[in-house]
Amino acid sequence: MKVNFTAGRIAAFTCPPDRKQAFLWDSDTRGLGLRVTPNGKPTYIFQRQHEGKTVRMAIGSPDAWSIEKARREARTYWKQMDDGDNPAEVKSDAAKAKQERKAQGAITVSQAWGDYLEARRPQPGEADRWGERHYTDHLKMAAAGGETATRGTRGRGKTIAGPLHQFMAMPLRDVTADVVATWAAKESKTRPSVARLALRLLKAFLNWCAENKEYKAVADTGAASSKKAREKLGKAKPKKDALMREQLPAWFAAVRQLDNPVIAAALQVMLLTGARPGEVLAMRWNDLNHQWRGINMRDKVEGDREIPLTPYVAHLLASLPRRGPFVFQSTVNDETPRPISSPNSALDRVSTVAGIDHLTLHGLRRSFKSLSEWLELPAGVAAQIMGHKPSATAEKHYAVRELGMLRVHHERFEAWILEQAGIPFDPAAEPGKLRAVA
16 A cells, blocks of 8 residues: 555554554655564565565664655665665675774774764754754865855865865874874964864764764774864954944945845845844745744744844845745755855955955944944843843843834834935835745
């Protein structure tokens, strides 16, 4: 019997007592089935004919495997058969090869790194997995480089190797404290900030290896924790890039001249809300509450927070094309909807046109806080809008500011910014209407 697998159907399927086993087949994914016995636990299986014989493989228990994860595994097996391989043999050969590498002590960092990333790869509904951005950071750190720089990449020409790439070909057992210290000394001369992040990622990776039975015998967990490596890379210096009041007219004029209205709006929203760049880019249309004039921000610290949807920000967002679920939707032809990449290069161009020294995306967030001082905005109000944790007992336990109270201060701040920038805007005007794009 073929049905579309759901959690309810999986849980409800049983084997009649007069039969040794029963099968339920998924109508969504070829070869994927559920096998149950009268007394045993249900198991996802894969079954298909191969070279005149029936190949049946156990995938795993529904308690450990989600439906989507089992479907992905079944599709992998189906493709292997399309390529002429028996997945049972492929799996057996891979297991033997891995054991042989372990016995020889020849497991490379790349092999363990690949397993580490696969174990943490983002999966819908699995809370213990990384976010997409964090996963991408790991890929970049170990990338070989040499690829043509894309539009979202700073600079032109070919990309350079990530700071962790030089470890990838090494045997895992050879990653020692001295090796990491030598690496840190080299990286500190060209990209210390990135290398500090890479060192933290390397440390987490080695700790994971120590907890994994396949790698704990050859992984040195202290290799990335040595004082020598940290001293080579030094401490991060506080960033101070921020817009001054006098620079607002030139900056807004340059932003509004960008030929991409989505990027132009994103940069202005970052400044006017003080939100983290990633929070702004992750905004979805259903995060906007026009009835109560609020925006639900996906706060990386608190989980979610609601900030005012101020008039000018509402005007900016309402004038954007509605291409998909994200407010700042990428136009890249991809099956998976995604927001635009971080507009670093666009901000660089804006800064150059406006005659402003290097300004980062996080510098726009810093600008919100520094410019709010001109209006003597209550520190707790600015912190709550920006998503900073309360810094005093009264703030933590006694200050409860509803959205309306935040709006009073936030709209005053926005109006002042627009006034300083020389932008005529009527807050009572109806925002532009959203328009759908096919």
